[in-house]
Each structure stands twice: as structure tokens, then as C-alpha cells.
Amino acid sequence: MSEDVYPRLKAYEGQAAAVAAVGKDPVNEPMIRHWCEAMGDTHPAYQGPDAVAPPTMLQAWTMGGLSGHTDRSAAYDELFALLDGAGYTSVVATDCEQEYLRPLRPGDRITFDAVIESVSERKTTKLGTGHFVTTRMDVRVAGRLAGTHRFRILKYAPAARKPKETEHRRPRPVINRDNAGFWDGVAAHKLLIQRCGGCRTLRFPWLPGCNGCGSQKWDTVEAGGEGTVYSYVVMHHPRFPAFAPPYAVALIELAEGVRMVSNVVGVPYDKVRIGMPVRLEFQCVEPGLELPVFRVEGEG
CATH class of the missing domain: 3.10.129.10 (Hotdog Thioesterase)
Structure with missing residues (x-):
């Protein structure tokens, strides 16, 4: 070329x-x-x-x-x-x-x-x-x-394919100007929720502006860490090299009223249930990659 x-x-x-x-x-x-x-x-x-x-x-x-x-x-x-x-x-x-x-x-x-x-x-x-x-x-x-x-x-x-030993790494999150503060919080073991500077509505995931009032001003509040499983799916296919199915992916409703997608840990995938109480923890899933996950209350 x-x-x-x-x-x-x-x-x-x-x-x-x-x-x-x-x-x-x-x-x-x-x-x-x-x-x-x-x-x-x-x-x-x-x-x-x-x-x-x-x-x-x-x-x-x-x-x-x-x-x-x-x-x-x-x-x-x-x-x-x-x-x-x-x-x-x-x-x-x-x-x-x-x-x-x-x-x-x-x-x-x-x-x-x-x-x-x-x-x-x-x-x-x-x-x-x-x-x-x-x-x-x-x-x-x-x-x-x-x-x-x-x-x-x-x-x-x-580009030429990377050597196989690097292909099985988990995909890294895409960090941009709109969500960098969230990932800074994760690095500090804090789960930060955006709060609109106009109507004070909490929102997650992070957005550049408020869906309710349109304000582009915001600050953050730290989640307390308590939540429940609002919904979930069990992933069987397709198989990704970095993951070992089957595993549960859950929509967690935080005590603050917002919801986020994460993994439930502490119980087998087939024991996850809607309404199950969970608590936030930060898990190092790979060297250099730490993620917020939710452990079933009373487990682990």
C-alpha cells in the first residue's frame, strides 16, 4: 500500500x-x-x-x-x-x-x-x-x-493477528471523556453514580447530559454497595476465549435506585435468582483489570 x-x-x-x-x-x-x-x-x-x-x-x-x-x-x-x-x-x-x-x-x-x-x-x-x-x-x-x-x-x-498468548485477554473497557470519572472511581474502589446538577436525578451508566432536564452539569455520589438482582441471563454461547461459560450476567438494582450490568459471584451460575441480595466488591479479574462485581450476601 x-x-x-x-x-x-x-x-x-x-x-x-x-x-x-x-x-x-x-x-x-x-x-x-x-x-x-x-x-x-x-x-x-x-x-x-x-x-x-x-x-x-x-x-x-x-x-x-x-x-x-x-x-x-x-x-x-x-x-x-x-x-x-x-x-x-x-x-x-x-x-x-x-x-x-x-x-x-x-x-x-x-x-x-x-x-x-x-x-x-x-x-x-x-x-x-x-x-x-x-x-x-x-x-x-x-x-x-x-x-x-x-x-x-x-x-x-x-493488522496482523496478535500471538495466541495475548488473544485470551478480556476485552478492555472503552474509556472516554464521558466515563473516565467512573473508571477513576473503580481504580479507587469506589462505585460512583452521576447526579444531575439541575434536577438532582441519579443516573447510570454515565452520560454527558441529563435525559430528564437536559442539564449538562453533574456531580457524583458514591454507591453504598447494597443491591439486588433485578434480572439476569446465563451465558452459554457464543464462546469467547477469555470467558468460561456458563456464567451469569445480572442487572443489579442498587439501593440508590439505579441499575447496572455486572457479574454475580459467590454462588454457582444456576443458583442466581431475581431478588437475591448482593453486595459490591472489586475483583481483579486479570493483571491490570479490576472490575466491580456483586457477591451474594452471606456467601464467601
Whole structure:
């Protein structure tokens, strides 16, 4: 793979990927309901005759489904073909950014323009070597800009597989600016719960803003460590080399009222039961990896 391809990739910056494309469906209540049920979001603004769509659904109204969009320009396909031809045949979505300018309501008809905003120089990642491609989509209703969605992917050539002795390590948590404080707490043997600086609602997992009042201010409270098994599943398949099934994965309801996914320890997997009282402890599952788990009260 040669760097000679980069000037050709760079030439696609600024080219349109879609012009005045039309969303396949108008903003509608069934899709809003399905989204809210999947996200567990019960905010009243998304219900009733004056409902608005959750802002995070912005991209959903532009998706082409399995059949895709017929009004997409050739530039994006040409760019992908050029990357494939240069050996960057794998793809992974890396991140997205959204900006919301006005609410969307049932009945709104969506149009959107998409542009290839940037193609990075060749980068080397743990996945492999390739180029980051960022696409910007401007979403409109009746000609007025409603929001902007930036979507970034990595087109890459997979790195050589690691030696087998390193493949059986547990996956490491993805730590970013929104959850770094939680993992700092784990390192100090503290289970920290976010508390909204506006409405004071506790929330878990960690989020950059409050689902209830929208405030981006927050502080933390330390969980006392008591909880109960709210629900659980027993994992048999698929088999991951770093894990030894069967094992129980539980949804723990903490005494503070929030819930988190973790493992139950101290009893066999087939003895875990809903309503079982548990207590927090921190367990070193591998060198350099410590996790919060929950031990059945009275065991161990």
C-alpha cells in the first residue's frame, strides 16, 4: 500500500455524497415510540399530541434501510472503491457528532445533503492501517436546517493477528471523556453514580447530559454497595476465549435506585435468582483489570 493514493483520496474532500435527498418516511410516532422503548427513555416530551422526536434520532430519519437511497451521488462509492483497491478493505464506524437546531415533529418531511468533509492521512491503529473518512449531513425540514450529523469511519487494512498468548485477554473497557470519572472511581474502589446538577436525578451508566432536564452539569455520589438482582441471563454461547461459560450476567438494582450490568459471584451460575441480595466488591479479574462485581450476601 502506497502513500501515492492519498492525493487521490484528498480530491474527494468537499464532494457531495447526496444532494437534496429525501427521507424514506416522514417523522412519525411509531418510530419515536420504538426508539424510546429501545432506549428506555420515558420523557413526556416524546409522547402525546405535541410530541417531538428525540434529538438523537436525527440520523434515523435519513437512513436508507437495506435497499439504500437511489439519490446518492457516485462520489462516495468511488472513494470506497479507491480505498478498497489500495488494500483498505475493512471498515469500522468510529464516532459521530450531532448538532440540533430545531425539534422535529411527527409529519415533518426530511431532506438532507451529505458531503465528504475530510479524508485523513494514513493512520495506524490497533485494528490496522487506513484512512478516516468523515461525512457531514445537513438535515432540513421545509428548507430550514434542523440539525447536522457528522459520521466518521475508518477504512483500513487489518493488522496482523496478535500471538495466541495475548488473544485470551478480556476485552478492555472503552474509556472516554464521558466515563473516565467512573473508571477513576473503580481504580479507587469506589462505585460512583452521576447526579444531575439541575434536577438532582441519579443516573447510570454515565452520560454527558441529563435525559430528564437536559442539564449538562453533574456531580457524583458514591454507591453504598447494597443491591439486588433485578434480572439476569446465563451465558452459554457464543464462546469467547477469555470467558468460561456458563456464567451469569445480572442487572443489579442498587439501593440508590439505579441499575447496572455486572457479574454475580459467590454462588454457582444456576443458583442466581431475581431478588437475591448482593453486595459490591472489586475483583481483579486479570493483571491490570479490576472490575466491580456483586457477591451474594452471606456467601464467601
